[in-house]
Amino acid sequence: MPGPRTRNARGSGFKALFTHFDRDHHELSGVLGRYAVPLLEEVRRTQTVAELDELEKFGVTALVDTVRVQAPVVGRSFRPGSTGEGRPRWDASQSQGAPTTRHWVPFAVSGEQELLRRWPDDPPIDVEPVDKWWDAGEVFRRVEYAVTENQAYTDDNTPTWCLEAVEEREDGRMVWALYTHVDLSLEEEEAVAQGKLDLRAIVRARRDYIEPIVSAIAAQTDYFFKTKLPAVLKEQLADHRTVLTNREAVTAALTVPGPGFAPLPRVAVTKRRDEVDRSSQEQSGENEAVPEELGVAEAEFGSEEVPGPSLVKFSTRASLAPVSFEDVQRTIRRWANAVERYPGTFEQLGEERISDLLAATLNATVPDVGREVFTQNGRSDIFIKADALDADLGPATVFICEAKKATGRKAVREALDPQLFSYLNVHDTSAVLLLLLNQNQFHRSRKLYLEVLESIAGYKGTEVEFIKGWPILKFERDGRYVNVCAAFVHVRPPDKPRAKN
Structure with missing residues (x-):
């Protein structure tokens, strides 16, 4: 060899x-x-x-x-x-x-x-x-x-x-x-x-x-x-799985829900009998009473006159039309579904970052969504401005959202009063209080915090909820009614199984 x-x-x-x-x-x-x-x-x-x-x-x-x-x-x-x-x-x-x-x-x-x-x-x-x-x-x-x-x-x-x-x-x-x-x-x-x-x-x-x-x-x-x-x-x-899971959670939170843009918010003009222009009524020569059904009449955008036995004019104020408020609630619910699929990611985020993600989602579906915009008495978390209003109304905020981690009774109470209420002006009649719960027993905590909200001064009852589990609370503040959707979102991840000995 x-x-x-x-x-x-x-x-x-x-x-x-x-x-x-x-x-x-x-x-x-x-x-x-x-x-x-x-x-x-x-x-x-x-x-x-x-x-x-x-x-x-x-x-x-x-x-x-x-x-x-x-x-x-x-x-x-x-x-x-x-x-x-x-x-x-x-x-x-x-x-x-x-x-x-x-x-x-x-x-x-x-x-x-x-x-x-x-x-x-x-x-x-x-x-x-x-x-x-x-x-x-x-x-x-x-x-x-x-x-x-x-x-x-x-x-x-x-x-x-x-x-x-x-x-x-x-x-x-x-x-x-x-x-x-x-x-x-x-x-x-x-x-x-x-x-x-x-x-x-x-x-x-x-x-x-x-x-x-x-x-x-x-x-x-x-x-x-x-x-x-x-x-x-x-x-x-x-x-790497943790990184990809978190990244997909963020992507899901930023994904546009539905096939495209949601309908633009519509401004409704609410007419009340106590706002009848009596001088106009007298000039018309009509002495007939205002029909009862006109007490809560609504007209499409731009309408100020309601036909009837006389030309009845009303002072008007802007609010988010019920269908628009529902659209916004639906969008937030879809966004919340993504949040609850990846609770571990969002539990670690602060309120500011969560509001950023929600605002990005709303911007993809509803025009003119702002973050931390200065309002009458403070800086609102998220607000939506109507597309256009009558000239006599001007552009006004018709929707406000406040995101808050529900860490205790005091935090929940102050999130609504005075914080969210202080942002509302005379044209704001609808709002969402987004409460992020990380407690183990979600339903028990939700019941507790709902009782806290209902105990706040001015509470007048609960409207029929549009999103299951998100009641619409009605409050009277300074002579006007405000509808607040209490949106509860669970952001606590499941407990990891203990290692066997």
Whole structure:
């Protein structure tokens, strides 16, 4: 069996194995870490939870198997051979030399042979590297199996162990072997033939010396692929899933509900009998009473006159038409559905950020939605302005929303009175109080806070709710009625299951 491919000049082309330099600069953990890179990159490239589910569908072990390599195994020796001239031998004075013949001993290698070029470092091993004479910078060394003193020294710096490809198989894979060598003079070859020199013992001792190093390489490699890499990959998958879940929650919160824009808010003009322009009635010559049904008559936008037995004029005020108020409630309910699907994300957000997200959703469905706009007595959280009003009314806010975390009775009470009520002016007759509950027992907390709202001065009763679970509370403030939709949203994530002992 031929040895490694012929090299020039004192065998300097052979790369040494198991040396001091490998121990200090070629740690095995460094090259093993490279096998994790493509997997971690594949995790980071996923853009959605669905893509991550597809990546994980066969489990972490299956992912690791896509990059797993077998630890190197050094087998038995096979077909030793000679390659001709070895390094000459010298006496102690280096004045007398003798030629040698180099004999190679190959050991079969299976698994990932390149890992043999690294030093095991997890955990470190208490084994000294080989070829200490060369690392120490010595030029001449004594050959341990020399049979005569006049041929006992050599300047051979060929590594004790080197890794070389033996042949290429039909499938293109290479067959590798771990080589060691002995340079024998004629006298030493004769001693072997006579049974005076045991080369097997020499080679066996070399092999036994590197066995702990090879075993440690195999053990660290197996541990990396069976334990360490799966643990790192699981952690990365969990962290990335959290990121994608939170990101999709934000996307869902910003998604436009429904197929397109909701109808524009319509301004209704409410007529009351006590607002009849009596002078106009008298001028018309009519003395008939105002029909009862006109007491709460409504007209379309821009109408100020109601036909009847006389031309009856009313002072008008703007309010959000019932259908528009319902549209806004529906939009917020769809937005709240997305919030409650990802409660863990929104529980961590402050009221300001949650209001930002709600305002963005409303802006996609209802024109002219503002955030933190200064009103008569403060800065309202979210408000919607009517598209247009009669010239005598002017642009006016017809809808106000206040978002508040329901942390206690006081916070809920003050969110409505004085905070939300202080934003309302004479043209505002509809509002939403968005209460974010993170308590365990949602329905119990909702009942408690609803009682708090109903205890506030001016409460006149509850209208029929349009959104299930969101009652519309009616209040009288300063001689006018205000409808407040109490919108309860649950933002507490479910408790994580406890780990089993």
